[in-house]
Amino acid sequence: MDIRELQGYANFFMTIFLVIMLYGYIIHLYRSEKKGESDYEKFGNIALDDEIDSKPIVPNPKTMNENEEQNK
Amino acid sequence: MQSNAALEYDYSVAKLFTYTTILFGFLGMLIGTLIAAQMAFPELNYMLGEYGTFSRLRPVHTNTVVFGFTLSGVFATFYYVGQRVLKVSMAESKFLMFMGKFHFWLYFVGALLATVSLLLGYSQSKEYAQYEWPIDIVIVLIWVSWGVSLFGLIGIRREKTLYISMWYYIATFLGIAMLYLFNNMSVPTYFATEGLGNIMHSVSMYSGTNDALVQWWYGHNAVAFGFTVPIVAMVYYFLPKESGQAIYSYKLSLLSFWGLMFVYLWAGSHHLLYSTVPDWMQTMGSVFSIVLILPSWGSAINMLLTMKGEWNQLTENPLIKFMVLASTFYMLSTLEGPIQAIKSVNAIAHFTDWIPGHVHDGVLGWVVFMIMAALFHMAPRMFKREIYSKSLIEKQFWLQTTAVVLYFTSMWIAGITQGMMWRAVDEYGNLMYSFIDTVAVLQPYYAIRALSGVLYLTGFLMFAYNMIKTMTASRELTQEPQFRSPMA
Ligand code: HEM
Numbered sequence: 041m042d043i044r045e046l047q048g049y050a051n052f053f054m055t056i057f058l059v060i061m062l063y064g065y066i067i068h069l070y071r072s073e074k075k076g077e078s079d080y081e082k083f084g085n086i087a088l089d090d091e092i093d094s095k096p097i098v099p100n101p102k103t104m105n106e107n108e109e110q111n112k
Numbered sequence: 113m114q115s116n117a118a119l120e121y122d123y124s125v126a127k128l129f130t131y132t133t134i135l136f137g138f139l140g141m142l143i144g145t146l147i148a149a150q151m152a153f154p155e156l157n158y159m160l161g162e163y164g165t166f167s168r169l170r171p172v173h174t175n176t177v178v179f180g181f182t183l184s185g186v187f188a189t190f191y192y193v194g195q196r197v198l199k200v201s202m203a204e205s206k207f208l209m210f211m212g213k214f215h216f217w218l219y220f221v222g223a224l225l226a227t228v229s230l231l232l233g234y235s236q237s238k239e240y241a242q243y244e245w246p247i248d249i250v251i252v253l254i255w256v257s258w259g260v261s262l263f264g265l266i267g268i269r270r271e272k273t274l275y276i277s278m279w280y281y282i283a284t285f286l287g288i289a290m291l292y293l294f295n296n297m298s299v300p301t302y303f304a305t306e307g308l309g310n311i312m313h314s315v316s317m318y319s320g321t322n323d324a325l326v327q328w329w330y331g332h333n334a335v336a337f338g339f340t341v342p343i344v345a346m347v348y349y350f351l352p353k354e355s356g357q358a359i360y361s362y363k364l365s366l367l368s369f370w371g372l373m374f375v376y377l378w379a380g381s382h383h384l385l386y387s388t389v390p391d392w393m394q395t396m397g398s399v400f401s402i403v404l405i406l407p408s409w410g411s412a413i414n415m416l417l418t419m420k421g422e423w424n425q426l427t428e429n430p431l432i433k434f435m436v437l438a439s440t441f442y443m444l445s446t447l448e449g450p451i452q453a454i455k456s457v458n459a460i461a462h463f464t465d466w467i468p469g470h471v472h473d474g475v476l477g478w479v480v481f482m483i484m485a486a487l488f489h490m491a492p493r494m495f496k497r498e499i500y501s502k503s504l505i506e507k508q509f510w511l512q513t514t515a516v517v518l519y520f521t522s523m524w525i526a527g528i529t530q531g532m533m534w535r536a537v538d539e540y541g542n543l544m545y546s547f548i549d550t551v552a553v554l555q556p557y558y559a560i561r562a563l564s565g566v567l568y569l570t571g572f573l574m575f576a577y578n579m580i581k582t583m584t585a586s587r588e589l590t591q592e593p594q595f596r597s598p599m600a
Contacts, residue, residue, distance in 0.1 A: 048392040084358030086275040090196040100272040
């Protein structure tokens with residue numbers, strides 16, 4: 041097997057691998073929402089409610105400590 | 113806590129890039145219209161000596177619209193959207209303010225140097241990678257300073273979740289960085305020959321087929337990460353915000369994102385069908401191009417569904433009109449591209465005018481429409497004035513839509529005619545037409561394209577006028593609009 045053929049096979053198997061990953065991701069998204077572990081749709085509001093003083097959907101603990109109280 | 117109450121988003125860098133979007137958009141499309149006219153009326157090549165020929169101006173057109181207009185638009189929207197979806201102001205960090213301004217001025221000076229170098233005829237002769245190595249170094253510095261701004265802002269964010277647009281901006285940054293570096297690896301002849309070669313000349317580190325492969329891996333993905341990914345970032349923010357409707361399906365947006373990232377990088381070899389690259393790689397290019405329809409349409413359909421139940425806004429708000437038409441043109445060109453990548457279709461389409469036709473239904477209908485709508489949306493928030501004229505936007509919309517249709521229909525007909533004439537043989541197997549026969553047949557279509565250029569450019573001038581009037585003379589706003597942009 042020369043290098044080109046090898047590259048071809050490597051590409052093929054990598055594609056299969058990535059397809060599995062991608063489908064796995066889809067399943068993960070829907071399953072975790074069904075189980076109530078996470079709600080992805082609420083992130084859509086990040087664009088709608090984007091004033092600097094509006095409450096973050098998921099506050100960043102690193103920067104929120106001092107003003108968390110204020111936004112409540 | 114008290115200081116927080118008065119905190120506002122700082123748009124000074126977004127404004128600077130807005131100005132260059134307008135400036136480079138005008139210059140790039142002016143040159144586009146000129147070279148389109150040159151194809152129809154060749155005498156126009158001889159107006160400015162060597163500097164005015166088609167061959168000298170074509171790369172000036174492509175680079176000005178890609179790296180001047182589009183990138184300015186990407187940066188302008190990033191410095192606007194980035195702050196808002198991360199809920200952090202640039203004014204909160206002196207360092208980030210400095211980096212943003214540094215990024216802008218380096219970019220501006222770099223763009224001038226780059227354009228002059230092309231006009232003087234310095235070129236690596238690779239499409240969209242014409243700039244010679246000293247310019248490439250400046251471009252790398254510009255890109256790094258954007259990266260510092262991008263990740264710096266992310267580092268101090270209040271909103272922990274990165275909104276989908278941010279993922280697309282990050283992908284733009286990483287994608288272009290990787291592609292640009294690899295494709296521009298070259299040996300400056302001056303240093304390799306101890307002072308014999310020209311300082312503005314270099315030789316690619318790859319040779320022959322490899323060089324072609326790297327070039328089109330880059331070239332195709334320059335379209336991906338310059339014309340698709342950051343524009344999708346824009347539509348995911350501006351359409352929901354302007355319409356007041358959250359994205360139809362956030363999960364679909366995540367899926368389309370990873371799908372796009374996964375598929376796009378493998379499709380570049382469709383530029384090299386029937387060439388000397390390995391056969392499996394050509395087939396892969398075709399197959400991945402077809403698969404690319406899925407994530408592309410995933411985003412576009414998500415956008416159209418976002419308008420569900422709100423279609424009245426399409427007639428009431430011209431900005432929605434621009435964005436919905438942009439999404440539709442995105443669907444058109446992401447269907448057309450895969451069709452052109454099918455081997456048997458490519459045998460006719462390759463090297464013909466159908467290719468620029470395809471490029472321009474994408475860029476004129478999708479990229480430019482989306483960027484203009486984004487800037488219109490940003491203007492009342494950045495300048496605290498309402499948009500100067502609604503009726504001018506309406507007129508501009510119809511003028512430019514007509515122009516896009518004229519552009520791609522004329523090039524479809526021209527391209528397919530050309531492809532068929534090149535391969536036509538008589539009963540003995542002799543070619544039926546010589547090259548000049550095709551040129552004579554195509555002339556009217558070139559004239560139509562030149563006309564479409566004039567119309568589109570006129571529309572862009574209306575946009576520029578409306579923006580400048582908005583900045584300077586429009587009614588002042590006391591409150592920031594929440595969703596729909598106010599216009600007179
Ligand atoms: C007034 C509007 C425009 C006109 C009249 C125009 C005209 C042209 C012409 C005549 C060419 C050369 C085609 C050839 O070599 O046969 C070209 C190439 C190109 N233009 Fe434009 N252009 C316009 C706007 C734009 C914009 C806004 C963009 C991108 C944002 C763009 C991107 C490109 C690209 C990427 C190519 C290279 C296409 C290829 O190699 O196949 N153009 N344009």
